[in-house]
Amino acid sequence: xxxxxxxxxxxxxxxxxxxxxxxxxxxxxxxxxxxxxxxxxxxxxxxxxxxxxxxxxxxxxxxxxxxxxxxxxxxxxxxxxxxxxxxxxxxxxxxxxxxxxxxxxxxxxxxxxxxxxxxxxxxxxxxxxxxxxxxxxxxxxxxxxxxxxxxxxxxxxxxxxxxxxxxxxxxxxxxxxxxxxxxxxxxxxxxxxxxxxxxxxxxxxxxxxxxxxxxxxxxxxxxxxxxxxxxxxxxxxxxxxxxxxxxxxxxxxxxxxxxxxxxxxxxxxxxxxxxxxxxxxxxxxxxxxxxxxxxxxxxxxxxxxxxxxxxxxxxxxxxxxxxxxxxxxxxxxxxxxxxxxxxxxxxxxxxxxxxxxxxxxxxxxxxxxxxxxxxxxxxxxxxxxxxxxxxxxxxxxxxxxxxxxxxxxxxxxxxxxxxxxxxxxxxxxxxxxxxxxxxxxxxxxxxxxxxxxxxxxxxxxxxxxxxxxxxxxxxxxxxxxxxxxxxxxxxxxxxxxxxxxxxxxxxxxxxxxxxxxxxxxxxxxxxxxxxxxx
RNA sequence: GCCCUUGUAGCUCAGUGGAUAGAGCGUCGGUUUCCUAAACCGUGCGUCGCAAGUUCGAUUCUUGCCAAGGGCGCCA
Numbered sequence: 029x030x031x032x033x034x035x036x037x038x039x040x041x042x043x044x045x046x047x048x049x050x051x052x053x054x055x056x057x058x059x060x061x062x063x064x065x066x067x068x069x070x071x072x073x074x075x076x077x078x079x080x081x082x083x084x085x086x087x088x089x090x091x092x093x094x095x096x097x098x099x100x101x102x103x104x105x106x107x108x109x110x111x112x113x114x115x116x117x118x119x120x121x122x123x124x125x126x127x128x129x130x131x132x133x134x135x136x137x138x139x140x141x142x143x144x145x146x147x148x149x150x151x152x153x154x155x156x157x158x159x160x161x162x163x164x165x166x167x168x169x170x171x172x173x174x175x176x177x178x179x180x181x182x183x184x185x186x187x188x189x190x191x192x193x194x195x196x197x198x199x200x201x202x203x204x205x206x207x208x209x210x211x212x213x214x215x216x217x218x219x220x221x222x223x224x225x226x227x228x229x230x231x232x233x234x235x236x237x238x239x240x241x242x243x244x245x246x247x248x249x250x251x252x253x254x255x256x257x258x259x260x261x262x263x264x265x266x267x268x269x270x271x272x273x274x275x276x277x278x279x280x281x282x283x284x285x286x287x288x289x290x291x292x293x294x295x296x297x298x299x300x301x302x303x304x305x306x307x308x309x310x311x312x313x314x315x316x317x318x319x320x321x322x323x324x325x326x327x328x329x330x331x332x333x334x335x336x337x338x339x340x341x342x343x344x345x346x347x348x349x350x351x352x353x354x355x356x357x358x359x360x361x362x363x364x365x366x367x368x369x370x371x372x373x374x375x376x377x378x379x380x381x382x383x384x385x386x387x388x389x390x391x392x393x394x395x396x397x398x399x400x401x402x403x404x405x406x407x408x409x410x411x412x413x414x415x416x417x418x419x420x421x422x423x424x425x426x427x428x429x430x431x432x433x434x435x436x437x438x439x440x441x442x443x444x445x446x447x448x449x450x451x452x453x454x455x456x457x458x459x460x461x462x463x464x465x466x467x468x469x470x471x472x473x474x475x476x477x478x479x480x481x482x483x484x485x486x487x488x489x490x491x492x493x494x495x496x497x498x499x500x501x502x503x504x505x506x507x508x509x510x511x512x513x514x515x516x517x518x519x520x521x522x523x524x525x526x527x528x529x530x531x532x533x534x535x536x537x538x539x540x541x542x543x544x545x546x547x548x549x550x551x552x553x554x555x556x557x558x559x560x561x562x
Numbered sequence: 563g564c565c566c567u568u569g570u571a572g573c574u575c576a577g578u579g580g581a582u583a584g585a586g587c588g589u590c591g592g593u594u595u596c597c598u599a600a601a602c603c604g605u606g607c608g609u610c611g612c613a614a615g616u617u618c619g620a621u622u623c624u625u626g627c628c629a630a631g632g633g634c635g636c637c638a
Contacts, residue, residue, distance in 0.1 A: 053579090059580095059581085060577090060578075060581090060583085060584090061581075061582075063582095064581070068581095070579095070580070073580080073618065073619080074618090076618070077618075082618090083618070108581070109580080109581035110580075110581070110618070110619070111618090112580080112581065156638080193638075196637095196638070197637075197638075198637095198638070293636080294636090295636050296636095297636095306564080306565075306634075307634095309636095310635090310636045311636095312636085313636040314636060315636080317636085319635095319636065319637085319638085320637075320638045321638095324638090343632085344566075344567065344631075344632045344633075345632060345633060346632095346633085347565080347566045347567080347632075347633060347634095348565070348566080348632095348633050348634055349633090349638095350566090351565090371566070371567075371632095372567095373566095373567060373568075373631075373632075374631075374632070376631090414574090414575075414576090415574085415575055415576080416568095416575090416576085418567060418568070419567080419568060419575080420567080420568070420630085420631055420632085422574080424574090427574090427587095431587080433600060434587085434600070435586085435587090435600095436585090436586065438600050439586085439600075439601085441600090442598080442600050442601075443601090445598075445600090446597085446598060446601085449597070449598050450597055450598090452597095453597050453598090454597080457597090501576085502576095504576095505576055505577085505585085508576090508585075508586085509585085512585080515601055515602065516601095516602065516603090518597080518598095518601075518602080519593090519599095519601065519602040519603080520602080520603095522596065522597065523597055524596090524597045525596055525597070527596090561598095562598075562600070
């Protein structure tokens with residue numbers, strides 16, 4: 029990589045200027061403003077104090093050395109502002125990027141390797157199996173599935189998992205609600221009021237356990253809804269099966285031998301506060317029943333069989349849960365940091381100018397199905413993935429519906445479709461793209477052409493950053509930027525007309541192909557279709 | 563009271579320890595005998611919530627305050 033070559037040269041230069049230990053803060057970065065060159069280093073600013081010179085002076089001396097260092101593609105050096113050294117490169121270095129994209133293709137370009145050898149278990153959605161998935165829950169589906177794709181691209185082996193809470197009070201109430209509706213009685217206190225309960229009750233055969241039948245019905249519904257936006261799971265884990273297997277008792281044994289269990293007020297407590305929790309937690313109540321926490325501990329322990337790292341994606345209302353589970357996993361013998369929780373902020377849904385409160389129990393529902401039916405899977409997923417999971421999201425359904433043909437998803441997809449249109453038109457006109465070896469990329473000098481290449485160059489860093497920071501929305505941002513650069517290029521740089529120089533035409537055809545590769549990679553990571561026609 | 567997240571353009575949101583803070587939508591104007599106008603180009607726009615600290619440099623990090631949302635059960 030050219031960046032590391034430049035960084036090495038900077039380090040060498042600093043050493044010969046008397047900086048023995050080059051600080052970590054010395055970096056080589058792409059300046060935001062293209063007028064500041066292609067790469068830039070803050071070396072003189074960071075090191076000036078160490079050698080007792082002012083930044084401009086040190087910068088000048090460093091620049092003199094770098095000019096003699098003969099770094100490939102470097103055309104010119106500038107010192108600017110408080111002491112930045114800017115590297116202006118010949119376009120040839122970006123042409124190398126084009127060759128790299130083409131050589132490596134969709135499968136191998138922008139595929140970091142730092143995750144190799146590590147498996148990651150990602151649990152997400154895991155909504156209560158007592159009804160359809162509401163539109164807020166779709167956010168976790170889109171997020172989790174895309175994160176898995178991104179991690180996979182970085183070499184990790186992701187394992188996507190859905191936990192079915194198919195025992196406990198809620199399931200009993202749900203079963204009772206179904207029975208009540210089926211027999212024409214009132215739904216019990218605290219039961220489920222939604223219209224779907226009546227609909228499902230009508231489907232329910234007479235000779236079944238209502239709770240278990242209802243759960244299976246709900247899970248089928250949730251699974252199909254999520255598949256409707258291309259979200260799938262590798263494992264659907266049953267809480268009931270886990271409890272029946274004796275895993276809970278085994279977990280208690282392990283916790284007991286870890287020495288963090290004690291009895292108080294007739295209950296059994298887990299001393300999670302020694303690992304950062306606010307207070308200790310009850311795991312077995314005075315009446316002998318265990319709390320929800322205990323099966324959860326057993327389950328999270330079990331997930332380590334399917335991942336070196338275990339990630340939960342949880343809604344903001346669960347954030348208080350994280351410290352107790354972190355502590356519990358340490359007690360269960362898992363290294364600190366191998367359990368990780370991503371807290372996503374909630375989704376607000378607005379329809380007809382008013383917020384719709386989502387609750388299965390009261391029956392106020394906008395099912396994710398409904399959203400997908402209105403907007404289509406691509407728009408729905410893109411909408412969920414367009415902003416950071418740390419921000420509360422407001423989805424105004426009327427607005428998205430109205431803008432269904434005029435939104436960022438189509439903008440990006442249109443770029444991809446345009447590329448295929450170019451190929452089709454080239455075929456029609458008998459224009460053949462020659463082997464890349466024989467094509468002179470030096471003809472690509474237009475600022476829009478180079479801008480496309482700069483974006484392609486960024487992709488590997490963007491993918492790596494999205495994986496490390498668990499931030500799929502960075503891919504969304506990148507893909508929009510690449511599409512914008514491509515549309516500008518397309519408008520400014522004709523490709524197929526007869527008056528285009530054949531050399532340039534060939535180079536542009538390859539640039540178009542490289543863009544196609546970039547868009548395909550990005551859209552695939554988001555789980556959004558890359559259409560050939562629009 | 564304590565904990566988590568957020569506070570950036572009219573709206574919805576990106577972004578960054580640096581050099582003039584960005585995009586979409588909305589406004590107004592322009593571009594098609596030529597590869598998809600679902601596009602492009604131009605136009606306006608900001609005390610980056612407030613205050614202090616760290617730093618050569620803070621919108622970005624730390625602390626306090628203010629505001630919004632979400633949590634603080636022997637519920638799950």
